[in-house]
Amino acid sequence: MIQINHLHKQYKGLNAVKDLSLTLEAGDIFGFIGPNGAGKTTTIKMLATLLKPTSGTAFIDGIDVIEQPEAVRGRIGYMPAFFGIYDDMRVWEYLDFFAGAYRLPKNNRPRVIDDVLNLTDLIGKKDNYVEELSTGMKQRLCLAKTLIHDPKVLLLDEPASGLDPRARIEIKELFKELKAMGKTIIISSHILPELADFCNKVGIIERGEMLVSGDVSDIMAQVSGGRTLEIKLMGDDDRAVSLLEGADGVLAARQVNGHLQVDFSGDLEAQADLNKMLIQSGLRVLSFSEQETDLEDIFMKVTKGLVQ
Amino acid sequence: MGIFSNNPVLEREMRGRLRLRRRGAGKSFFWVAIILTAVIFYFYARGLAGLFGGPRQDAREFWPLLSYGLLVIIVLLAPALTATAITTEREQQTWDTLTSTRLTGSEILLGKWLARQTIPAVLIFLACPYLVGCVIRGQMDPLLLPATLAFLVITSLFYGALGLLCSYQAKRTVAATATALTCMAFFCLGTSLIASVVMILNGPRDPAVLWLNPFYALSALQNLLNHSYQMEQNTSIVWFYFLVVPTLTAAMLLFMLRRYRQAVRG
Numbered sequence: 001m002i003q004i005n006h007l008h009k010q011y012k013g014l015n016a017v018k019d020l021s022l023t024l025e026a027g028d029i030f031g032f033i034g035p036n037g038a039g040k041t042t043t044i045k046m047l048a049t050l051l052k053p054t055s056g057t058a059f060i061d062g063i064d065v066i067e068q069p070e071a072v073r074g075r076i077g078y079m080p081a082f083f084g085i086y087d088d089m090r091v092w093e094y095l096d097f098f099a100g101a102y103r104l105p106k107n108n109r110p111r112v113i114d115d116v117l118n119l120t121d122l123i124g125k126k127d128n129y130v131e132e133l134s135t136g137m138k139q140r141l142c143l144a145k146t147l148i149h150d151p152k153v154l155l156l157d158e159p160a161s162g163l164d165p166r167a168r169i170e171i172k173e174l175f176k177e178l179k180a181m182g183k184t185i186i187i188s189s190h191i192l193p194e195l196a197d198f199c200n201k202v203g204i205i206e207r208g209e210m211l212v213s214g215d216v217s218d219i220m221a222q223v224s225g226g227r228t229l230e231i232k233l234m235g236d237d238d239r240a241v242s243l244l245e246g247a248d249g250v251l252a253a254r255q256v257n258g259h260l261q262v263d264f265s266g267d268l269e270a271q272a273d274l275n276k277m278l279i280q281s282g283l284r285v286l287s288f289s290e291q292e293t294d295l296e297d298i299f300m301k302v303t304k305g306l307v308q
Numbered sequence: 309m310g311i312f313s314n315n316p317v318l319e320r321e322m323r324g325r326l327r328l329r330r331r332g333a334g335k336s337f338f339w340v341a342i343i344l345t346a347v348i349f350y351f352y353a354r355g356l357a358g359l360f361g362g363p364r365q366d367a368r369e370f371w372p373l374l375s376y377g378l379l380v381i382i383v384l385l386a387p388a389l390t391a392t393a394i395t396t397e398r399e400q401q402t403w404d405t406l407t408s409t410r411l412t413g414s415e416i417l418l419g420k421w422l423a424r425q426t427i428p429a430v431l432i433f434l435a436c437p438y439l440v441g442c443v444i445r446g447q448m449d450p451l452l453l454p455a456t457l458a459f460l461v462i463t464s465l466f467y468g469a470l471g472l473l474c475s476y477q478a479k480r481t482v483a484a485t486a487t488a489l490t491c492m493a494f495f496c497l498g499t500s501l502i503a504s505v506v507m508i509l510n511g512p513r514d515p516a517v518l519w520l521n522p523f524y525a526l527s528a529l530q531n532l533l534n535h536s537y538q539m540e541q542n543t544s545i546v547w548f549y550f551l552v553v554p555t556l557t558a559a560m561l562l563f564m565l566r567r568y569r570q571a572v573r574g
Contacts, residue, residue, distance in 0.1 A: 045404075048404075048408050049408065050407060052570075070410060073408060073409060074410055076408075078404075078405070078408040080401070080408075083404070084400035084401035086402060088324060098409065100316030100319070101316050102410050
């Protein structure tokens, strides 16, 4: 659905995006992670046909973003990171304006407007002026506007920034609904828990370079270089460390806050054998578990340059 | 969908310009507006009746007052109205949202340009019965009416395009408005100052830079149709104005559209 090949954007000598390549299938939800100024917005703007790449190509639904921007616009819904809303209009007028801008036939518009208002839970505010809406509601209205022409691809740039926790949860629920509808979504954020729940693919970008991208599970394995095991023993930690360091699949073992942390590259069977070995060596094992790696860990490792 | 028909930008801008009732303004504002409109209409009708029923000389004297008055309002209003068109979108962060839709550059830019001509157009429209009255009652050349109206329209479109160009190029509304009004001041006052200096240095003949001055050009048009002095020079000035000003307007619009297509690729 989205194919980006060696995309490059240069601003006045500064490389905002460097050699970025990415492939997304229909229905993928891609979390675009990176610190502020990493190049997320520039990439999204290039896909949204608002910026011309310096070099490289990008295709959305098989259409060249550079050669056929008008055709691409009908297939994408773009929600910018910082957006304003025409506040001198009623909610339905605002959506009607964008329905017109996306060339929806006039007689279809009332039904489509009701549909997107229902989806974004704003139907009760249909006749209100936009300026009367709360920040969270405005964010949902902007999303409703983004969905008005039923685009196949959604480009959402920091969609939950500036929202209070309740509004953030509401908008997350909305994203899950969009995922269920089969939309292909690129969603950028630097707030990682926002993305962890519903992205099946992620990409981490820093200083314009895509450091890592792909399936969340693959990246976790790639970044952590295997699993990290947490072992809690009843004493004898020093003996355990020396035993573990000689065991198969153990990359490193260390004592951390009263328990052992083991970097392990073996499979599940080897993991079970390791546990058995500890017990057979007379060590009293209180707990033996795999440490969960989340997006935040990956982000911290990758952006520190631990992964090349 | 085109620039004129089913153009959401044109419709939204027109609605915004002409919307009287806003939330918060309340019913009292609405009634004040109604009463004010009625009072204005009363004096408007009374003035018109006075013009048709009054002496011929009054009608002849009223004509320049009205036409130059309209020109003053147009050169002030047209650039000021369009100078806010794009910068406001940028300032309220709606520009990216707007340009990422399927609207073309022509629909957005020309829609804004034309919609913001609404107020000058309404003023010209309201002045029309008076202008007709002056021509009929004052027994003036009938050609003066369409020629003056055309002059006012092309002047309004030119200064509107000038304001829009400033708005397109500037980042802030204040800068755009200041630049647009400075350019307007150059055409209306600066050309006269330059002409004065040139005339001091080179002799009494009016230099060509003055031909871009709308007041000078309107004066030439009226002198031409009133069969006053310097017929040949007035003809040249009028032709020059009627050719150069629309050409400059078109050039400004084409420049903006080209820049828009390069930037947004619409």
